[in-house]
Amino acid sequence: MGVNKLKLAVLISGRGSNLKALMDACADEAFPAKIALVLSNRAEAEGLKFALAGELPTVVVNHKDFPDRLSFDMAVHAEIVKSGANLVVLAGFMRILTPEFVNLWPGRMINIHPSLLPDYKGLDTHARALADGQSEAGCTVHYVVPEMDSGPIIVQKRVPVLPGDTPDTLGERVLEQEHAAYPEAVRIVARSLLK
Ligand code: GRF
Numbered sequence: 001m002g003v004n005k006l007k008l009a010v011l012i013s014g015r016g017s018n019l020k021a022l023m024d025a026c027a028d029e030a031f032p033a034k035i036a037l038v039l040s041n042r043a044e045a046e047g048l049k050f051a052l053a054g055e056l057p058t059v060v061v062n063h064k065d066f067p068d069r070l071s072f073d074m075a076v077h078a079e080i081v082k083s084g085a086n087l088v089v090l091a092g093f094m095r096i097l098t099p100e101f102v103n104l105w106p107g108r109m110i111n112i113h114p115s116l117l118p119d120y121k122g123l124d125t126h127a128r129a130l131a132d133g134q135s136e137a138g139c140t141v142h143y144v145v146p147e148m149d150s151g152p153i154i155v156q157k158r159v160p161v162l163p164g165d166t167p168d169t170l171g172e173r174v175l176e177q178e179h180a181a182y183p184e185a186v187r188i189v190a191r192s193l194l195k
Contacts, residue, residue: 006033006190009085011076011093012040016047017175018091018112018182023054025183032190037083039076041095057083063095073101087189090144091182099146109144110189112182114174116140116156121149126167126174135161137170139178141185155185 008026010019019038025031038051038058051058059079066072072095080088088109102109115125117140129137138158145151157177161170 004032004194006087006186006193007036007083007085008033008087008089008186009037009039009080009083010035010089010091012038012045012047012091013042013094014045014047014092016045016050016092018178019047020050021179021182022089022091022186023050023056025186031183031187032194033087033186036085037080039079041072041076041093047092069096070098070100073098077101077104087186087193088144089182089186096148097144097146102144102146105144107143108193110141110154110185111144111149111151112139112141112178112185113149114139114171114178116158117142117149117153124167126170130161130165130167130170137161137174139174139181141181154188155181157181 010022012019023035026034035056038056040048040060041063043060043062048058061075061079063072066075086108088105090111115129116138120128126137136158138156140153141155142153143151157180159173159177
């Protein structure tokens, strides 16, 4: 008997290391999800190489081909629907999403952010945490709501800030935790959605 799995649409814009972590998790037969689509808004996103190497379906929807955010978002939505995905996973997708799009996936869109939300929403999280003299940093996986970097938290992982840290060294320490946090969050979401 086939195991019931979530079907993920992973949306990326760049490096794709979180996509790769999810692909590695999905390689385990017991993991409750598989990747139905990798979508990028940039044809040159390095992460597309992981998807191609793993023979995953990929599509590029270039935001520059659309007159406004809503028409871009609706084209993205159409590709996700076509793929049969039932959970949208934002993994370094560097576009601001319209409420119209977000509201089409209530409880079915998640994001990873490199800070301990609700602290440090937005960009340059590690530099800002260091500038504030924080002793801890981390990452958060959360459900997506129309307000950016908000929404119910699913998983949070903490790391210490160490003496001499730069945004890069701190960012690497956090990224390692991101790669554990995202698969863990997908397992948690699967538990409620696959009931
Ligand atoms: C990660 O730091 C993630 O938290 C943020 O964008 C970055 C994406 O990295 N949203 P990658 O493309 O997954 O390597």
